[in-house]
Protein backbone atom coordinates (compact mmCIF):
# COMPACT_ATOMS: atom_id res chain seq x y z
CA UNK A 252 0.00 0.00 0.00
CA UNK A 253 1.15 3.54 -0.78
CA UNK A 254 2.95 5.23 2.16
CA UNK A 255 1.32 8.59 2.90
CA UNK A 256 2.97 11.37 4.91
CA UNK A 257 1.34 14.65 5.87
CA UNK A 258 4.02 17.23 6.60
CA UNK A 259 4.33 20.64 8.26
CA UNK A 260 1.74 19.95 10.95
CA UNK A 261 1.61 22.38 13.85
CA UNK A 262 -1.67 21.77 15.69
CA UNK A 263 -2.98 18.70 17.58
CA UNK A 264 -6.24 18.89 15.57
CA UNK A 265 -4.38 18.56 12.27
CA UNK A 266 -2.22 15.73 13.65
CA UNK A 267 -5.26 13.82 14.93
CA UNK A 268 -7.09 14.33 11.63
CA UNK A 269 -4.13 12.97 9.66
CA UNK A 270 -3.77 9.92 11.90
CA UNK A 271 -7.51 9.17 12.01
CA UNK A 272 -7.76 9.53 8.21
CA UNK A 273 -5.05 6.89 7.81
CA UNK A 274 -1.72 8.67 7.30
CA UNK A 275 1.35 6.47 7.73
CA UNK A 276 3.57 9.35 8.85
CA UNK A 277 3.25 12.89 10.14
CA UNK A 278 6.00 15.51 9.82
CA UNK A 279 6.98 18.53 11.87
CA UNK A 280 9.27 21.25 10.51
CA UNK A 281 12.13 21.86 12.94
CA UNK A 282 14.12 23.84 10.41
CA UNK A 283 14.07 27.57 11.22
CA UNK A 284 12.44 30.23 9.07
CA UNK A 285 9.30 28.49 7.80
CA UNK A 286 5.73 29.51 8.67
CA UNK A 287 5.39 25.83 9.67
CA UNK A 288 8.36 25.80 12.07
CA UNK A 289 7.68 24.40 15.54
CA UNK A 290 10.16 24.19 18.42
CA UNK A 291 11.19 20.93 20.07
CA UNK A 292 8.66 21.26 22.92
CA UNK A 293 5.79 21.88 20.48
CA UNK A 294 6.95 18.95 18.35
CA UNK A 295 7.07 16.71 21.45
CA UNK A 296 3.48 17.57 22.24
CA UNK A 297 2.43 16.89 18.61
CA UNK A 298 4.29 13.56 18.70
CA UNK A 299 2.30 12.61 21.82
CA UNK A 300 -0.95 13.66 20.09
CA UNK A 301 -0.04 11.50 17.07
CA UNK A 302 0.73 8.45 19.21
CA UNK A 303 -2.44 8.87 21.31
CA UNK A 304 -4.55 9.10 18.15
CA UNK A 305 -2.81 6.06 16.67
CA UNK A 306 -3.41 4.09 19.88
CA UNK A 307 -7.12 4.98 19.78
CA UNK A 308 -7.29 3.92 16.13
CA UNK A 309 -5.28 0.75 16.88
CA UNK A 310 -2.70 1.54 14.26
CA UNK A 311 0.87 2.75 14.10
CA UNK A 312 2.19 6.17 13.09
CA UNK A 313 5.69 7.28 12.13
CA UNK A 314 6.68 10.70 13.48
CA UNK A 315 9.19 12.71 11.46
CA UNK A 316 11.32 15.77 12.24
CA UNK A 317 12.12 17.81 9.13
CA UNK A 318 15.48 19.62 9.31
CA UNK A 319 17.60 21.52 6.82
CA UNK A 320 21.32 22.30 6.99
CA UNK A 321 21.48 22.36 10.80
CA UNK A 322 24.45 20.97 12.71
CA UNK A 323 24.44 17.31 13.71
CA UNK A 324 24.42 18.34 17.39
CA UNK A 325 21.35 20.53 16.87
CA UNK A 326 19.53 17.93 14.80
CA UNK A 327 20.22 15.12 17.28
CA UNK A 328 19.14 17.30 20.22
CA UNK A 329 15.94 18.46 18.47
CA UNK A 330 15.02 14.93 17.41
CA UNK A 331 15.68 13.58 20.90
CA UNK A 332 13.70 16.34 22.62
CA UNK A 333 10.82 15.97 20.16
CA UNK A 334 10.87 12.18 20.58
CA UNK A 335 10.41 11.46 16.88
CA UNK A 336 11.06 8.13 15.16
CA UNK A 337 12.61 9.60 12.02
CA UNK A 338 14.66 12.55 10.82
CA UNK A 339 14.07 13.92 7.30
CA UNK A 340 17.25 15.61 6.05
CA UNK A 341 16.24 18.31 3.63
CA UNK A 342 19.52 20.07 2.97
CA UNK A 343 23.06 19.33 1.84
CA UNK A 344 23.86 17.29 4.93
CA UNK A 345 26.85 14.98 4.38
CA UNK A 346 26.24 11.22 4.51
CA UNK A 347 28.06 11.18 7.86
CA UNK A 348 25.14 13.08 9.42
CA UNK A 349 22.67 10.43 8.26
CA UNK A 350 25.01 7.73 9.54
CA UNK A 351 25.34 9.36 12.98
CA UNK A 352 21.55 9.73 13.26
CA UNK A 353 21.05 6.07 12.38
CA UNK A 354 23.67 5.12 14.98
CA UNK A 355 21.71 7.19 17.54
CA UNK A 356 18.61 5.07 16.77
CA UNK A 357 16.69 7.32 14.38
CA UNK A 358 15.37 6.29 11.00
CA UNK A 359 16.43 8.69 8.24
CA UNK A 360 14.69 10.01 5.14
CA UNK A 361 16.94 11.71 2.61
CA UNK A 362 15.08 14.49 0.79
CA UNK A 363 16.55 15.66 -2.52
CA UNK A 364 15.32 17.70 -5.42
CA UNK A 365 14.70 15.63 -8.55
CA UNK A 366 17.66 17.39 -10.22
CA UNK A 367 20.04 16.69 -7.30
CA UNK A 368 18.93 13.07 -7.14
CA UNK A 369 19.59 12.60 -10.85
CA UNK A 370 23.02 14.32 -10.65
CA UNK A 371 24.11 12.41 -7.54
CA UNK A 372 23.13 9.00 -8.84
CA UNK A 373 24.94 9.73 -12.12
CA UNK A 374 28.07 10.24 -9.96
CA UNK A 375 27.54 6.86 -8.31
CA UNK A 376 25.96 8.10 -5.06
CA UNK A 377 23.52 5.81 -3.33
CA UNK A 378 21.85 5.93 0.05
CA UNK A 379 20.88 3.25 2.56
CA UNK A 380 18.04 5.54 3.68
CA UNK A 381 14.57 6.03 2.27
CA UNK A 382 14.47 8.77 -0.34
CA UNK A 383 12.05 11.63 -0.80
CA UNK A 384 12.20 13.33 -4.18
CA UNK A 385 10.94 16.89 -4.05
CA UNK A 386 10.83 20.18 -5.95
CA UNK A 387 13.87 22.48 -5.75
CA UNK A 388 12.34 24.57 -2.93
CA UNK A 389 10.88 22.25 -0.26
CA UNK A 390 7.46 23.10 1.11
CA UNK A 391 6.80 25.59 -1.70
CA UNK A 392 3.89 23.77 -3.33
CA UNK A 393 5.82 23.62 -6.63
CA UNK A 394 6.00 20.45 -8.70
CA UNK A 395 9.09 19.27 -10.54
CA UNK A 396 8.63 18.25 -14.14
CA UNK A 397 8.65 14.49 -14.70
CA UNK A 398 11.68 14.69 -17.04
CA UNK A 399 13.87 16.19 -14.23
CA UNK A 400 13.81 12.73 -12.67
CA UNK A 401 15.93 10.63 -15.01
CA UNK A 402 15.38 7.14 -13.62
CA UNK A 403 13.24 6.67 -10.53
CA UNK A 404 14.92 5.08 -7.48
CA UNK A 405 14.69 1.31 -7.22
CA UNK A 406 13.95 1.00 -3.51
CA UNK A 407 11.53 2.95 -1.38
CA UNK A 408 10.99 6.52 -2.51
CA UNK A 409 8.34 9.10 -1.73
CA UNK A 410 7.15 11.70 -4.20
CA UNK A 411 6.76 15.27 -2.85
CA UNK A 412 6.30 18.78 -4.19
CA UNK A 413 3.03 20.33 -5.27
CA UNK A 414 0.83 17.33 -4.60
CA UNK A 415 -2.85 17.90 -3.80
CA UNK A 416 -6.07 15.90 -3.45
CA UNK A 417 -6.71 16.64 -7.15
CA UNK A 418 -3.39 15.50 -8.62
CA UNK A 419 -2.03 12.85 -6.24
CA UNK A 420 -3.63 9.84 -7.95
CA UNK A 421 -2.45 10.80 -11.45
CA UNK A 422 1.05 11.71 -10.17
CA UNK A 423 1.38 8.29 -8.53
CA UNK A 424 0.16 6.53 -11.65
CA UNK A 425 2.71 8.43 -13.77
CA UNK A 426 5.82 8.06 -11.56
CA UNK A 427 4.99 4.97 -9.47
CA UNK A 428 6.59 6.08 -6.17
CA UNK A 429 6.37 3.96 -3.05
CA UNK A 430 4.95 6.85 -1.08
CA UNK A 431 3.73 10.44 -1.22
CA UNK A 432 4.33 13.49 0.96
CA UNK A 433 2.31 16.72 1.06
CA UNK A 434 2.27 20.00 2.90
CA UNK A 435 1.12 23.00 0.82
CA UNK A 436 -1.61 21.04 -0.97
CA UNK A 437 -3.50 20.46 2.29
CA UNK A 438 -3.37 24.09 3.44
CA UNK A 439 -5.96 26.87 3.18
CA UNK A 440 -3.16 29.46 3.33
CA UNK A 441 0.62 29.12 3.73
CA UNK A 442 1.31 27.27 6.99
CA UNK A 443 -2.38 26.77 7.89
CA UNK A 444 -3.59 23.20 7.50
CA UNK A 445 -7.14 22.52 6.31
CA UNK A 446 -8.61 19.44 8.00
CA UNK A 447 -10.94 18.71 5.06
CA UNK A 448 -8.05 18.82 2.58
CA UNK A 449 -5.97 16.46 4.77
CA UNK A 450 -8.82 13.91 4.70
CA UNK A 451 -9.39 14.45 0.96
CA UNK A 452 -5.68 13.97 0.19
CA UNK A 453 -5.43 10.70 2.11
CA UNK A 454 -8.66 9.41 0.56
CA UNK A 455 -7.43 10.32 -2.96
CA UNK A 456 -4.04 8.67 -2.33
CA UNK A 457 -5.79 5.52 -1.14
CA UNK A 458 -7.70 5.21 -4.44
CA UNK A 459 -4.44 4.27 -6.19
CA UNK A 460 -3.85 0.53 -6.29
Ligand SMILES: O=C(O)c1ccccc1NCC(=O)[C@H](O)[C@H](O)COP(=O)(O)O
Nearest residue numbers: 258285389390391392412413433434435
Ligand atom coordinates in the same frame (compact mmCIF):
# COMPACT_ATOMS: atom_id res chain seq x y z
O1 LIG B 1 7.66 23.06 4.79
C1 LIG B 1 8.62 23.81 4.90
O2 LIG B 1 8.46 25.03 5.04
C2 LIG B 1 10.02 23.27 4.85
C3 LIG B 1 11.07 24.09 5.21
C4 LIG B 1 12.37 23.61 5.16
C5 LIG B 1 12.63 22.31 4.76
C6 LIG B 1 11.58 21.48 4.40
C7 LIG B 1 10.27 21.94 4.43
N1 LIG B 1 9.21 21.16 4.06
C8 LIG B 1 9.32 19.85 3.58
C9 LIG B 1 7.97 19.26 3.36
O3 LIG B 1 6.99 19.67 3.92
C10 LIG B 1 7.75 18.15 2.43
O4 LIG B 1 8.67 17.17 2.62
C11 LIG B 1 7.58 18.55 1.00
O5 LIG B 1 8.61 19.40 0.59
C12 LIG B 1 6.21 19.11 0.79
O6 LIG B 1 6.15 20.03 -0.25
P1 LIG B 1 4.80 20.73 -0.70
O7 LIG B 1 3.68 19.74 -0.58
O8 LIG B 1 5.05 21.17 -2.08
O9 LIG B 1 4.58 21.89 0.21
